Amino acid sequence: MATAELVLGLLHRGPAHGYDVKRGHDAWFPDSRPLAFGQVYTTLSRLERDGLVEVVERGSEGGPERTVYGLTDKGRAHLADWLSEPIQPALGAVDEMVRKVVATIHTGEDATAFLARQRSSHLRRIRELRAASADADDDTPARLVRDFVAVHLDADLRWLDGAMDRITELKETRR
């Protein structure tokens, strides 16, 4: 799970409190499971402990206490690193790829560069899986697992290609 990095991404436009972070997340991923409040606050506390976010305002204005968090320089750098690094293509790792692409678009980073890096990372992984199958001297269940992963990586690649087309077209129409 990359909730911590997503929370950093949601703070990229400026300081916000936990409720705004949760609402921002649910707007970025409208068809996914909403982010639980408890998880938002736990994540913000952990990020504060690690020096990636800081409290910029603490007030209650007559109601419940509302703490406003902002990104630190360290947090900004951590976010930029996360957004530029392709995921390690593996079984069950795909959700993070989608999160990164969405966060990349929202934070104004170069989404096409990320998609290209992710594409080559996926192609390399297919090569490795194929080489591993070629080295194996029998048709073991391990090969079935590798085939399963390769076929899913192929599906991811088709999604990446479609995303690249949509983002490129969007850039061209805005030009």
Next chain:
Amino acid sequence: MTDLALELLRVEYAYRRDVALRGVSLKVEPGEVVAITGPSGCGKSTLLHCAAGILRPQAGTVQLVGQNLADLSEANRTRLRRTQAGVVLQFGQLVPDLTLIDNVALPLLLEGHDRQRARRAATEWLDRVGVGDDASAVPGELSGGQNQRAAVARALVTGPAIVFADEPTGSLDSLAGEQMMELLLASVRTGGAALVLVTHDNMIAAYADREVRLRDGVVQHEVALS
């Protein structure tokens, strides 16, 4: 210094008013496997046809094994293409009236080799690609996969420096396609040839050492995969 197998510099090509290539440059090292990918209509097949000397670009240069195609006479260009470049297309494109052995021997006969020697070399290649038993059949009597194997043999029989393949697995199902690719790769490696492969299939692109992705007639990105 060894010559590059292929070098394209700022190649442009347009079909009437449709611009297919807008200044594409590409280098292919000897023995290297390069996949040209991209969405339909991005110019990948046009690029392959320009590189193989089938189409003549309107601007830019194409050098095959160090020789600029534009500097050669028609006869020398044809000769260079026939001896240094093999071509495999989606549907094999064998001569329908000739047997497999005659199809594969044809490039050698056109180069003036004697018939017996040409047929011997063709037989060796047909055996190597697994259709030696079908040497006396004509393409219409065989499956798409068998014909495609013969097309690989025909592309490699002259010992070319580079093989151009345009969707070579496009007419085959996925398992047959992968077997075909394994065969094509093993064959180019046997002959030490480079391979430039146009494909829309990511599983096939993953066989390459390098991917060059086109979009709207320009190189969108280029990455090493090996």
